Amino acid sequence: MPKVLIVYFSHGGNTRKMAEALAASIEQGGCEVSLKKVAEANLEDLRRADGVLLGAPCYFGSMANPMKTFIDESIPLFGKGELVGKAAGAFASTGGIGGGxxxxxxxxxxxxxxxxxxxxxxxxxxxxxxLAIGEPDQRVMDECAAYGAQFAELVNKLAV
Ligand SMILES: Cc1cc2nc3c(=O)[nH]c(=O)nc-3n(C[C@H](O)[C@H](O)[C@H](O)COP(=O)(O)O)c2cc1C
Known part of the structure; x- marks a missing residue:
């Protein structure tokens, strides 16, 4: 079964709720999901995964710093192209429309x-x-379900 890693940062729980909805949908799509807070995720998790989703709140118009640090610290995998060709995607939570x-x-x-x-x-x-504005509502949950289903399909295709 293909493996999907979802890494998220969430201080107030909004991004976490999205991560959980995505995880449920991706599991339904036939993938094994590892759901990790960014502080708990490491390079081995990235190496093992067939697909990776990153989720973070918008802080000052960009990803919150712990997620940027996680991406920066993935540089050892870049040299040998260890993530090349794997499925990937991202999701986010913001405070307001037009907030970034x-x-x-x-x-x-x-x-x-x-x-x-x-x-x-x-x-x-x-x-x-x-993308959620504040606490994820039903529209966002539906979008996470749809995105998760599509992502599982992509991972299943690419991981053959
Ligand atoms: C330091 C900080 C900076 C923020 N900057 C923005 C911003 O630029 N635009 C915006 O729409 N919301 C901003 N927000 C609001 C968060 O993106 C929003 O509350 C989000 O839902 C938090 O997600 P979480 O519950 O997963 O932590 C900021 C919040 C904090 C704490």
């Missing part, structure tokens, strides 16, 4: 793309990845 939510998702995608990972946009809903 999409920028936050894109800031995480930059790191994943630089590793040579494969990112699939979502045609319906949040195009760049699930």
């Amino acid at each position: 939510g999409e920028l936050t998702i894109l800031s995480m995608l930059h790191g994943l793309l630089i590793h040579g990972m494969v990112v699939q946009g979502l045609r319906k809903g949040g195009h760049f990845g699930p």
